[in-house]
Amino acid sequence: MDANRKTAYLTLMDVESKKSYSNIALNHQIICNRPDSRRFVRELVYGVLENKLLLDYYISLLVPSGADSLKASDKTILRMGLYQLGYMDSVPEYAAVNESVILAKRYCRGRDGFINGVLRNYLNQRLSLKLPDRAEDEVRHLSIRYSYAPWIIELWLEQYKTEFVEELLKAGNETPPMTIRLNWLRIIKEDLIRVLEDKGYEVEDGTLCQNALHVKGSDLLGTDMYKQGLFSVQDESSMLVAEKLDPKHGDLVMDVCAAPGGKTMAIAERMNNTGKIIASDIYRRKLDLVDKEAERLGVKNVETRSWDATRVESSMVQKADRVLVDAPCSGLGVVRRKPEIKYKEKSHEMELLPKKQLAILSASSQYVKPGGTLLYSTCTINPYENQRVIADFLKKNTSFKKEEAIQLLPNVNGSDGFFICVMKKDDSLV
Ligand SMILES: C[S@@+](CC[C@H](N)C(=O)[O-])C[C@H]1O[C@@H](n2cnc3c(N)ncnc32)[C@H](O)[C@@H]1O
Numbered sequence: 274m275d276a277n278r279k280t281a282y283l284t285l286m287d288v289e290s291k292k293s294y295s296n297i298a299l300n301h302q303i304i305c306n307r308p309d310s311r312r313f314v315r316e317l318v319y320g321v322l323e324n325k326l327l328l329d330y331y332i333s334l335l336v337p338s339g340a341d342s343l344k345a346s347d348k349t350i351l352r353m354g355l356y357q358l359g360y361m362d363s364v365p366e367y368a369a370v371n372e373s374v375i376l377a378k379r380y381c382r383g384r385d386g387f388i389n390g391v392l393r394n395y396l397n398q399r400l401s402l403k404l405p406d407r408a409e410d411e412v413r414h415l416s417i418r419y420s421y422a423p424w425i426i427e428l429w430l431e432q433y434k435t436e437f438v439e440e441l442l443k444a445g446n447e448t449p450p451m452t453i454r455l456n457w458l459r460i461i462k463e464d465l466i467r468v469l470e471d472k473g474y475e476v477e478d479g480t481l482c483q484n485a486l487h488v489k490g491s492d493l494l495g496t497d498m499y500k501q502g503l504f505s506v507q508d509e510s511s512m513l514v515a516e517k518l519d520p521k522h523g524d525l526v527m528d529v530c531a532a533p534g535g536k537t538m539a540i541a542e543r544m545n546n547t548g549k550i551i552a553s554d555i556y557r558r559k560l561d562l563v564d565k566e567a568e569r570l571g572v573k574n575v576e577t578r579s580w581d582a583t584r585v586e587s588s589m590v591q592k593a594d595r596v597l598v599d600a601p602c603s604g605l606g607v608v609r610r611k612p613e614i615k616y617k618e619k620s621h622e623m624e625l626l627p628k629k630q631l632a633i634l635s636a637s638s639q640y641v642k643p644g645g646t647l648l649y650s651t652c653t654i655n656p657y658e659n660q661r662v663i664a665d666f667l668k669k670n671t672s673f674k675k676e677e678a679i680q681l682l683p684n685v686n687g688s689d690g691f692f693i694c695v696m697k698k699d700d701s702l703v
Contacts, residue, residue, distance in 0.1 A: 274379060278372050280306040281317040285349045288613060295322055295613055320356045322612040323446045326420035328352040334402050335394050346381040354392045424619040432656060444684035445608040450487045453504040454512050457542045458571050460503045468498060480687060481509040482516055502570040507535050510681045510691035514650045515539035517695050522547040524594040529582040529637045532559030534566045536599055541572040553578045583632040585639050593640040600630040602651035602658050606690025630662045638670055644700030647673060650693045659692035672699045
């Protein structure tokens with residue numbers, strides 16, 4: 274059996290049945306099955322995940338009982354087959370059908386004839402298969418066409434014009450560039466570019482941050498350069514959070530939702546190992562990742578502590594020069610990396626997020642010294658978790674003033690969708 278398709282199938286089943294994160298499941302299955310083309314596996318896995326609602330819509334047109342009536346294994350093989358037939362020009366039609374049948378023989382015994390029949394019906398009927406009518410129901414049309422849960426489309430249509438929403442939906446289905454943050458503690462930019470190019474990587478400057486590089490080439494995380502801590506993989510939106518926090522040498526910084534530590538490390542590199550960063554998170558286990566990253570990067574000014582950021586730690590009140598609240602959120606800005614977020618139901622837990630975000634922001638604001646900086650960020654595109662949380666906070670906390678608020682968007686900035694709001698505390702209140 275083809276190891277590439279087997280790896281893709283097992284990854285997709287982990288995501289479908291065990292609700293694993295796609296990036297974690299993919300890495301795990303690549304290690305277990307050693308496919309010969311990681312690029313093919315990645316393209317197939319992310320292609321299926323990004324187009325799941327569209328593929329299921331086609332399955333429903335071809336299978337009278339509908340996609341929901343199928344077992345996860347049948348559905349996964351059909352989604353993979355349809356994606357190869359509809360979107361992967363490099364795969365001949367016979368290979369897409371035959372390899373799907375081979376997978377079915379191994380993973381859903383007795384269903385190979387059914388899989389074969391559905392894929393052949395698709396080939397015969399594909400020109401007559403139509404999307405839901407846009408004029409009749411625009412949200413449903415966009416939801417199927419770009420594969421997003423309808424509530425996300427409704428949320429964005431409240432904020433932006435239809436054409437803009439369509440661009441945003443499209444951008445969320447694109448593959449993000451591989452972006453790295455150079456580690457100023459270990460290497461200067463020119464030298465890092467040179468060593469990367471010497472190893473055959475293509476390197477370009479980032480667009481938002483000076484310490485960002487876009488890199489093309491495979492297995493970057495397997496290189497000695499990575500192990501030696503010369504760089505970290507991070508989207509420019511996250512780097513911009515550290516830049517906007519603007520930490521100075523010698524500052525005391527509190528990063529209250531810190532794990533796994535991407536922004537903590539970006540802040541530490543800017544402080545050149547001076548001052549102190551208290552990196553806290555509610556989960557101690559996740560803070561071990563922060564400690565490990567600090568070791569790899571040669572960062573020595575980070576102290577990790579586990580605490581619940583909705584509670585005030587009285588010993589730290591008015592002690593910090595800068596406080597970062599990188600709040601837990603719905604993640605609608607990072608669907609390019611985690612397409613499964615596009616299909617989340619609007620749950621009760623999600624509706625409670627703004628309340629939790631406000632509670633964390635309010636408690637953490639107490640650590641800011643007079644004249645200090647408070648930065649609130651999320652990786653989402655949702656006014657109820659972003660602008661509305663800030664408005665509610667500022668209404669009750671008049672000693673803080675908003676300096677700058679930015680909503681980064683993949684279709685405008687080429688980065689993940691991020692919200693960054695910088696606030697200053699009045700310095701007359703001592
Ligand atoms: C967006 S992630 C932080 C990402 C991190 N800043 C980085 O750049 O790598 C949000 C974090 O908030 C943590 N968290 C959730 N609820 C919390 C709470 N009540 N107190 C402290 N941390 C919390 C989660 O465990 C998660 O690690």
